[in-house]
Amino acid sequence: MKLSESKEEFLNFIMGKLSFGTVASYGGSLNRFINKTGDKAVQELTLRDFSQYKMQLARDGRKSSYIAGELSALCNYLKFLDKQFHLKPLDILDVKDLRPVVRAGDPDPLDAFDYDLLLENALSIEDRALLVLLFNAGLRISELLGLKKEDIQVRELSENGVISRNVWIRVLGKGGKVRTIPLNSEAVEVLERYMRFLDTKYVKGYVKLFPYSYSSAWRKIKSIGEAAGVRVHPHMLRHSFATALLRKKESIVTIAKIMGHESLDTTKKYTKIVDSDMINAVNKLVPVAKDDEVK
Numbered sequence: 517m518k519l520s521e522s523k524e525e526f527l528n529f530i531m532g533k534l535s536f537g538t539v540a541s542y543g544g545s546l547n548r549f550i551n552k553t554g555d556k557a558v559q560e561l562t563l564r565d566f567s568q569y570k571m572q573l574a575r576d577g578r579k580s581s582y583i584a585g586e587l588s589a590l591c592n593y594l595k596f597l598d599k600q601f602h603l604k605p606l607d608i609l610d611v612k613d614l615r616p617v618v619r620a621g622d623p624d625p626l627d628a629f630d631y632d633l634l635l636e637n638a639l640s641i642e643d644r645a646l647l648v649l650l651f652n653a654g655l656r657i658s659e660l661l662g663l664k665k666e667d668i669q670v671r672e673l674s675e676n677g678v679i680s681r682n683v684w685i686r687v688l689g690k691g692g693k694v695r696t697i698p699l700n701s702e703a704v705e706v707l708e709r710y711m712r713f714l715d716t717k718y719v720k721g722y723v724k725l726f727p728y729s730y731s732s733a734w735r736k737i738k739s740i741g742e743a744a745g746v747r748v749h750p751h752m753l754r755h756s757f758a759t760a761l762l763r764k765k766e767s768i769v770t771i772a773k774i775m776g777h778e779s780l781d782t783t784k785k786y787t788k789i790v791d792s793d794m795i796n797a798v799n800k801l802v803p804v805a806k807d808d809e810v811k
Contacts, residue, residue: 545589654757
């Protein structure tokens with residue numbers, strides 16, 4: 517069995533079990549590995565193939581975290597070969613040992629100036645909606661692309677005798693977990709404009725708000741970044757959401773609730789998040805502040 521053939525078998529196997537973003541990422545890792553090693557037979561794989569691939573990534577200036585991610589994807593591929601086809605060309609533990617030690621570090625967020633540049637270069641309402649919702653709601657790209665028209669909700673919240681009307685989105689996150697997120701005024705304004713555009717474009721109706729593949733959405737954001745002179749990828753906007761709120765002294769527990777972090781079960785032991793906390797949090801991003809230095 518050739519590497520290219522087994523790659524397709526692997527991607528078909530994980531399709532539906534993992535998010536399409538993860539499937540696309542694994543596919544990219546395998547394509548890059550095959551381009552480096554050649555489309556040889558699986559049985560001919562050696563540890564040297566993986567070692568040379570690691571060295572090539574390092575020569576290309578890739579960070580340790582990137583290299584570790586590539587090798588982890590390849591390890592999962594090798595596990596699949598062993599489980600499904602009883603093919604074990606080499607010891608997976610040897611490949612795992614090649615992974616560089618990744619030291620925990622800060623995410624790589626955008627600053628407010630770069631975000632403004634991106635918005636200035638988002639010339640279509642589709643591009644602007646992508647950017648604004650990823651940043652202002654802290655969404656994963658897979659969560660954004662999974663949004664449907666029915667996921668837009670309008671709620672009334674009464675607090676201290678004052679009733680406010682808020683727009684929320686229902687998000688399907690990792691592991692099939694559903695959460696709802698309030699939108700601030702910037703996100704609501706852009707979303708309403710975008711939905712009017714969709715009503716005009718799809719006169720027979722539509723279901724998905726963003727009918728793009730993972731790769732096409734990624735390319736759209738990259739293209740906007742190139743026009744703005746800003747290095748950006750979808751997950752960077754999610755990092756930027758969290759960082760901006762932390763700089764504004766927002767509770768890390770509230771941020772975890774909005775973002776759907778897996779550690780939420782732990783944080784629930786200490787603090788109960790209420791809807792008004794989440795609304796107040798996202799509203800702090802309007803207008804996008806030119807953040808002062810963290811004191």
